[in-house]
Amino acid sequence: MTRPLKQIHLAAHFPGxxxxxxxxxxxxxxxxxxxxxxxFAQTAERGKFDFMFLAEGLRLREQNGQIYDLDVVGRPDTFTVLAALAAVTDRLGLTGTINSTFNEPYEVARQFASLDHLSEGRAAWNVVTSWDAFTGENFRRGGFLAESERYTRAESFLAAAHTLFDSWQEHAIVADKDGGRFLADPRAGEFTYTDQHFDISGRFNVPRSPQGRPVIFQAGDSDRGRDFAAAAADAIFSRHSTLEAGRQFYADVKDRLPAFGRHRDDLLILPAATFVLGDTDAEAAEIAHEVRLAQVSPQTAIKFLEQLWNRDLSDHDPDGPLPSVDPVVGENTIARGRASVRMYRDPVATANEWRARAEAENLTTRELIIEVTGRQNFIGSASTVAEQINDLVQADASDGFILVPHVTPAGLDPFVDTVVPLLQERGVFRADYTGSTLREHLGLAENGSR
Incomplete structure (x- = not known):
């Protein structure tokens, strides 16, 4: 029996x-x-996307003791931006990255419940953790939370927030005959939550929002992070977006769901992906090459190199071979406030892998950095890109993609104008919104279960 075609989920990431x-x-x-x-938001809504996504950094990054200013330096507060966008969009989901290490459940729950009311049910929360004392200094908590405890606190934080969201669940505000309004149950909003991280009780002051709870996203890739997502998330913001890696990640996370009493369809896998479009595949390939050269300038290549080598390489020639010296092992003191340095669990082994690849492919330092820092790219004509996306989704490498254009804010326009209509013609992407809330766009029930 042939399986029905999966419907593709599309979202857009405002580059962070x-x-x-x-x-x-x-x-x-x-x-x-x-x-x-x-x-950006109105273009995504014109394309009938599920949601737009905002990442957030809590401290300006530094490298070699200076502000890292080769790309985006800083940006306004996530909640402020999303609340403002709720007024200029009607259906588009609004997803924000909010940290569970340096915030408090009551404050965050109140902000998301308010956003869900203002947007009439379109709020989503990407739950993240922070491990570094450098970021913590902004909150006077530098080094207070060991890396091994960050997911324990995140789990407690989310459970406490759910307690707050649900504190109005069985209670209603009703109107009397004289036009006044009163609580049908005076216990509405009462809550108590106690564990090793939080001991809070009181009364939540935001009535139940249209979705009940915001949609929950998670982006961690460690074994603990995957379990956290399988237990509590509605969707994963994944970095595994090629066919082989995507299918392995997809199967691994989906297989974890039964242990938490959930079904395989209860969690969506949505990798990030960039795209480059052209009138022909050959033209798109040429444009993509120029884009990568612009994204990884000689100066940027050296900065990426320093993040692995953990030493000052400002005198290194980006058009020459990789350094002959090995990385400095231990705490990274060169790049501060950048989570990606934690990906290099064995810097020396990674450096040797890079050297072997550079030698085999005759790559300069900059050329190698361009290759190893590349994200999943959809490159080609609109027809080719539509086919690539559909093939990966139907092969269970993902449930859709979060698109990251290389031009802000108009970089999403060509995709919406040319690729979306082709997906709609294939019958794998909506012609129009059929619901009003983000949970409806994603096929999720009110409280997060299908």
């Missing part, structure tokens, strides 16, 4: 603290001006 944006492109605009956020 990264080197995605090609600043030299004449179309590149501000990452702070509200008009940029409006253009």
């Amino acid at each position: 603290v990264n080197n995605t944006t090609v600043w030299s492109d004449p179309a590149s605009g501000s990452h702070i001006d509200f008009a940029s956020f409006v253009h």
Whole structure:
């Protein structure tokens, strides 16, 4: 029996603290001006996307003791931006990254419940953790939480927030005959939550929101992070987006769900992906090459190199071979506030892998960095890109993609104008919204179960 075609989920990521944006492109605009956020969000909504996504950095990154200014430096507060966007969009989901290490459950739950009311049910929360004392200094908590405890606190934080969201669940506000309003049950909003991280009790002051709870996203890739997602998340923001890696990640996480009393369809896998479009595949490939050169300038290549080597390499030639010296093992003191350095669990082994690849493919330092820092790219004509996306989703390498354009804010426009209609013609992407809340867009029940 042939399986019905899966419906593709699409979302858009307003580029955050990264080197995605090609600043030299004449179309590149501000990452702070509200008009940029409006253009981006309204384009995603015109394309009938599920949601737009905002990442967030809690401290300006540094490298070699200086502010890292080769890409996005800083950006306005996530809640403020999303609340403003709720007023200029009607159906688009609004997803924000909010930290569970340096915040408190009551405050975050109140903000998300408020956003869900303001947007009429379109709020989502990407739950993240922080491990570094450098970021913690902004909160006077530098080094207070060991890395091994970050998911324990995140689990407690989310459970406490759910207690707050649900504190109005069985209670209603009703109107009397004189037009007044009163609580049908005076216990509405009462809550108590106690564990090793939180001991809170009181009364939650935001009535139950349209979705009940915001949609929960998770982006961790460790074994503990995957378990956290399988237990509590509605969707995963994944970095595994090629066919083989995507299918392995997809199967691994889906197989974890039964242990937490959940079904395979209770969790969506949504990798991030960039794209480059052209009139032909050959033209798109040429544009993609120029984009990568712009994203990884000689200066950027050296900065990426320093993040692995953990030493000052400012005198290194980006057009020469990789350094002959090995990385400095231990705490990374060169790059601060950048989570990606934690991916290098064995820096020396990674450096040797890079050397072997550079030698085998005759790559300079910059060319090698371009290769190893590349994200999943959809490159080709609109027809080719539509086929690539559909093939990966139907092969269970993902349930859809979170697209990250290299030009802000107008970089999403060509995809919406050319690729989306082709997916709609294939019958794998909605022609229009059929629901009003983000949970409805994603096929999720009110409290997170299908």
